[in-house]
Amino acid sequence: MSDKIDLSIDAGRLLFGLSRIGYTTSAAICDIIDNSVRANAQNINLLIKKEREDFSDNKRNNVKEYIIIDDGDGMNENAIKEALKLGSTDDHYDDKSLSKFGLGLKSASFSQGDVLKVISSDGTGFNKYEVSLPKVMEAKEYFAEKTEIDENESELIDTYLKEGKGTIIIISAIRLNNHPSVRNTIKELKTKVGVIYFYFLSESGINITIGDKKIDAIDPLFVSEANENGNLNENEWDGTEVRWIEKPKELTLDDELQINVTIEITQLPYPPIYRIKNIGESRDKEVRERYLIEAGNYGFYVYRNKRLISWASNLQGIIPYDQDFYAFRGRILINDEADDFFNIDVKKSSLTLSEEAFRNISDFTKEAKSKSKAAWKNAGKISRDIINKAPNEIANKLLEEFEQIEILPGDNLPDEEVALERLKAITDDMTSKIKWIIKMMKEDKGEEVDDVDDDYTEDEKEEAVKGEKNPNLTKIFRVSSVEDNLLWEPYYDTDLGNCVRINKIHRFARLIYEDNAENRDLQILFDLMMLQFADSELYAYKNIEKYEYDDLKVILRESRRIVSEFLANMCRKLENDLPPNYSDEKYA
Amino acid sequence: MLETSILGTFNGSDQAYIYIWLSKKHKIVYVGMTNSYTGTIGRASGHFNRKGTLRKRFSEARGYEVNNVDDILLLSFPLPKTREFISVEKSYREAVEYLVQKELILLRGKLNPTFDVISWVRLSPRTGNSRIKRLAAEIVNSFETNYSRF
Structure with a gap:
């Protein structure tokens, strides 16, 4: 029998370490929105308070507070305390939960600011607790303080949580070191939130707003257009339409454990063709923006329990870094049963495939990749033929x-x-x-x-x-x-x-x-x-x-x-x- | 009394320039090019009038007006006095301007104080040209070498 030795933890250093695991502002906010979704919220509002209100939204390092308000189930006093623990219990998490580690709220909040405030009520009255990173570091002890709800916070409750239940998360004392501008954060969030919560926004009727602007659902595969246009013929496609490469297919990752995932793949438009399609239109920029066609956006979008956990992953090299794959959009739908095959990090921003998952998905996508690349090249050829060669050669021939x-x-x-x-x-x-x-x-x-x-x-x-x-x-x-x-x-x-x-x-x-x-x-x-x-x-x-x-x-x-x-x-x-x-x- | 030496920067009759507006206190760099007959000084009015691009970008970057900034320097780099650089057709000038801006973005972390490059420049198809690359490198090198005394 082995002896147990107490290895004490410096809570300050631990929390500091957690706060530096590399969240972007938008990823941090999305992690907090996850909690709101899990709490059955119908309305989630994000407010961004500026340090100097008179400065333009383009100014970097000018955010004072991020406030996320949801009208979900809310928490009583004990539940707030539980939520603030590091490694909070997953007793309340059902199988469809978006949570994994019980660290999201804390790590996401402290990645942006030094103080986290939680105000919540399950209908029995609002309580407020706050955790301060500097205080925890000083005390080397992890603790929260119960504080009074101030006037501004009461106003938020009156405005957004009239039913008397819901939660307000406030991240304040924002670290103004290379912090993105309000404009950039809003711009990024509109796209990210639209894609990440695509299913919740489009199917569950959840409303997410930033300030007074409602976020629309964005399907990164544009499946509804592919349904209208049909399958991709890589030798004829001129790059103007979204097409199916693989309609949804169930792929078994493990026979014995019966772990199945759903995979679907579409081919998005080839933007350069929109410079020349119709005289005078020159819509290539608009098409790039509409279909999010750029370097960081091609590859696989992995949704776990309908929440995006991996944005445009190349799945460890299954999709090569190559401009010819810019129009390739794949989606893998998994549930928590497949977690062991898709090792997800705390930030829910990246994943590592198990050997089996890699082999299965790699084999499955071989043909799709080859089709996508051939189609992109063919559209390029069509575009170049129109743009340059033909008229110059015709002029010479004449x-x-x-x-x-x-x-x-x-x-x-x-x-x-x-x-x-x-x-x-x-x-x-x-x-x-x-x-x-x-x-x-x-x-x-x-x-x-x-x-x-x-x-x-x-x-x-x-x-x-x-x-x-x-x-x-x-x-x-x-x-x-x-x-x-x-x-x-x-x-x-x-x-x-x-x-x-x-x-x-x-x-x-x-x-x-x-x-x-x-x-x-x-x-x-x-x-x-x-x-x-x-x-x-x-x-x-x-x-x-x-x-x-x-x-x-x-x-x-x-x-x-x-x-x-x-x-x-x-x-x-x-x-x-x-x-x-x-x-x-x-x-x- | 404010005394400003403008040397020969008003002469653009047979001379084109790459120029850099620099404020070290406010950590701002703005890159431009001109073949204006009135040189870089003449071009300045377009940057500082009410709708001027530098005025606008400054305010976007810093959140306040450029009016109170008291340490702005204009650095002018004459380009070769050959047709392709002084002509109305500006692809050669634009290519040098683009490369200078790109190099300054790469360089800014190495200089003290660091700065934000707030100009927007067009990508020119001529940026691969070796002569243009050499010219841009000379300008950036000169900027870097002299930065501490600006």
């Missing part, structure tokens, strides 16, 4: 049978000697320019370049001149750099003939190629027009004898510079009025 007029009416064809002289001057200029073009290309790729040697390869030359190696591009090239950042420049060599290099990053080019990406005809016409501008410049160099070649070069180049600048200026000044933002109504 020129296959086109012959430029040799000499304009009224102009005289130069005699052979002059013509050869001019052609040589053009060729020499262009040859010396190649090295510049290659240098610009390399710099755009992030390479450090001092000077380009003469021994560049043909491949390098082609990529630099055309912007990419593509045999379908013969005359009109969209490139990332043009000398002096002008909109376009003529290019000539004996193989390609007269060509144009268009600076696709120039503001006017971006207006055509990006802002109006869905307007293929506009892009084709713009490409063709640019070629005619370049062609006409080369025509003048070859044929206009009354001006010296060097003078022509200066004048035409200056003209090109001024046009490029005027167009950039126009885009800048009329930024929000140019197509596709143009509206008939505004100018009617």
Whole structure:
């Protein structure tokens, strides 16, 4: 028989440690809301009191108190004391409980502030107890103090708990060290609370409000839309709709123990397609926000007893960190029987899968992952095809049978000697320019370049001149750099003939190629027009004898510079009025 | 009497700038760029008028007006006097501005006093360009080296 040795606990250090386990403000508040839900509350209100009311909501480190009020069952004096204990009893917790450790209220509250106040009544009268972290640390003893309900608190009771029962949790003495702004906390809570309590908000009729704003339920899988749109065909999906990858399926994690979970997976929209879907709409940002499509939101949402316990988990690598999975949304519904297979931490913010659960879920999701990735890539291809390649290649193709007029009416064809002289001057200029073009290309790729040697390869030359190696591009090239950042420049060599290099990053080019990406005809016409501008410049160099070649070069180049600048200026000044933002109504 | 030396910062006729507004007491940094004919001093009016962006962001970040701040410094970094930097088309300037802002955000924890970067800058497609990266690094380096004496 072993001897029992008393290993005393320093309550102050223990509580301090608990307060530093890494809750975010929103996670802490949600943990307290859990208690309200468990207490059968119908109305849960969160109030955020600012330290300086005159400061804007955008100011960080300006929260004085968080107050969570619920009209649930409430607690009598003994129950309040029990709730304030560390490791409070789970006698009252039923099988559907959201609680696990009896630590949530304390750890969540002290993660944000130094003082926790609990005011509650089960209908027999309100009592108030408070715990102060500094006092506990000083005394090295864990204790609560019974205090008087003050005027402000009475007002809260009168306003929100008219039936005489319910609970008010006040977290005060907020630690103003890198504490988020009220605006950011509210913004995050709207999304988090909407997703975390999706089932309670949508099925149980619970109301949760922040200040006077009601929180709406958010289904992170958007199942109702998937129901309307049907199953995902990854080879045809254009990214505009939510589709089912896996409709709800029951998966057995353990045969003997009969542990089952429900898994469902949807594919959310591919936002870039919304830049080009309908002329002038450009709704990609709105779609990203609506469907919460961003880095931290793809993966599995695990709900335990209908409360979210893991937000967008990659389940230990089952879903890789890869942008191609941005539209993948899975949900696993478990109840407390599956707890041993999903080890949940105190914060209810992360979980660790057992080996069996990992294997089963990993095997089950293999096909879904592959479908989701293939669909995302396919939508990207559709989007890119529309945006870029097709119009540029079409413009080039249209020129296959086109012959430029040799000499304009009224102009005289130069005699052979002059013509050869001019052609040589053009060729020499262009040859010396190649090295510049290659240098610009390399710099755009992030390479450090001092000077380009003469021994560049043909491949390098082609990529630099055309912007990419593509045999379908013969005359009109969209490139990332043009000398002096002008909109376009003529290019000539004996193989390609007269060509144009268009600076696709120039503001006017971006207006055509990006802002109006869905307007293929506009892009084709713009490409063709640019070629005619370049062609006409080369025509003048070859044929206009009354001006010296060097003078022509200066004048035409200056003209090109001024046009490029005027167009950039126009885009800048009329930024929000140019197509596709143009509206008939505004100018009617 | 308040005496303010503006050196050559009013000249933008053939010169573009990256500039940084700095208040060490209030721990604020605001990054911008301009090719304004009136230089960074001329550009300042747009930041400090009633609807000015710096005025607005300052108030959002600190919760009070910028009016009582008495230690604001304007640091101007001239860009190369070449067409791509002084032109109306601003992708080159914007790229340097973006990289400077990004680097200052990374740097702020290492400097004493630390600061919040309150400007908003556009992401430019040219931020991968090696020449632009070098220019931005030079500006940030100069800021860091001189920070203690500002």
